[in-house]
Amino acid sequence: MSPLRTVITGSVRYRGREGQLAFILHRLSGLGTLLFLALHILDTSTVYFFPALYKEALALYRHPLFMLGEIFLVAAVIYHGTNGLRIALFDLFPRLWRAEREKPSVYTTLAVTVVLWLPAAFIMGRSLIGHTFLGWE
């Protein structure tokens, strides 16, 4: 089996429960955010290097599909940060960690993510619908 297939099938079969779920979500959200960040540094740099091109970058960001992606990007940034804080706290203050805290700590990060994301998703979703279907601006 190729390494990539091993990774994918292994991730599906390995029953690591909450900890493994957190690991996979942390990894995917980190990589997704990084992909966007690299793009975003380069497109914003056009304001200095090629100011006329910045309009084109904005046109891309204002596309409905991109706005939908932006809503999920915000979810990724919130989850990755919340779970990253969980990792950092348990690593920097090992005394905080107990086996029985592992599971609830993962559910806490998921709950915090949802609570912080919902209002943001509402505001951004309203803007997406307004600009796509209601002819705002």
Place this chain on the structure above:
Amino acid sequence: MTTLNPTSRVVSPPPRSLDGRIWLLMRYSGIALIPLAWIHVLIQDVLVGVHRIDLDYVALRWATLGWRVYDMALLGFAFAHGMNGLRQVLEDYITRDRPRRLVRWGLFAAWLVITAIGAAAIVGGVGRGAGEVGGS
């Protein structure tokens, strides 16, 4: 004997090696990124929104030195953290020596070039000839 159901765990202090320092730095930069990245996203994506962002908006924002310092810190922390994270991910799957070295130098070069481009834009500000942009 190791137990399958540990009830405590040991995190030994990170070694004073390069890898140990990077391990610590991932945690510290991550904690710094919670206010830095979240406030940035809250303002630009949620409260302002991409439909109200244009060259004038960027010029107005960067007219305040504090926002340039803020953006520089965000650029420095977030992209270094993310690119090192990508290195960690790739090294989980690439174990042979030569490809690993290639990945390390490739990522380092990409990080350096993109960071330099971003930093130049933050220092330089909105370029001239963009149709009279008020810089104050």
